[in-house]
Amino acid sequence: MFFSIDPSDGLALYDQIVRQVKFAVAGGAIRPGEMVPSVRELAKELAINPNTVARAYRELQSQGVLAAVRGTGLEVAEGAPRHCRGQRIELIRKRLRQVLWEAKQSRLDPDEIRRLVEHELTAVEKQKV
Amino acid sequence: MFFSIDPSDGLALYDQIVRQVKFAVAGGAIRPGEMVPSVRELAKELAINPNTVARAYRELQSQGVLAAVRGTGLEVAEGAPRHCRGQRIELIRKRLRQVLWEAKQSRLDPDEIRRLVEHELTAVEKQKV
């Protein structure tokens, strides 16, 4: 599926899953009523423990992003896309601010930062999922 | 001094200190021969445990950024600025890449990302240290 995690990210694994599910919902990659991968399936795909995935899903459920269909799985909740789109910018803005603050602390020239952003942006764009 | 940490960053506190010292050295804010704040002093200023600062300094010492002056403190090592400048871009690039990748996953428009970067960049520039 569309998920991918990085153990060296700093962010907890379950938190990375939470973010990515939100982003997928915000971007319309999964729509209300659609099912997300099962706990065991996603755990196998990401090569992590099912408990870690379960924890992420529990978090998403408590935030109203996912809804349980008993004995069947978890589906994207009705109001979730609007909710996730609202959070999307803020989630990204916060991390972006940290990076730019660090760049400033290191006295990188603003133009050099822009070049760096542009370079990485095109690199990411070219990237195959 | 010039250091500031964010417990909610995700990055370990001692790691944030390591990065910031490197950035300060790379940017010339502290020069070879100059002393860094003492373990106890910086711990007090950042309101964290001295052990955490000590751990960061130990790391920096093992990487050759700082050098011990017995009974007196730690000074910036001779070749450190060149060494730190080399690492600076890569340290920032790695985090930047993560953010941009997330932004792409969430299907944010590249131009919207650019606007976001520009906005945060000017915000950071205006910021008083």
Added chain:
DNA sequence: GCTAGTGTACTATCACTGTAGTACACAACA
């Protein structure tokens, strides 16, 4: 010599992550 301030090295403790394994109620399906 004494005191205060250095870094360093311990031990102990706590919280958080993540893993491992087990168990259970439920729904879908052959």
Added chain:
DNA sequence: TGTTGTGTACTACAGTGATAGTACACTAGC
């Protein structure tokens, strides 16, 4: 009616990060 696959809830354990406290060797300065 079984079987399989859901989510969920436990317990136990290991690793890491951070804190708390103590102790020691060293240097600078009075």
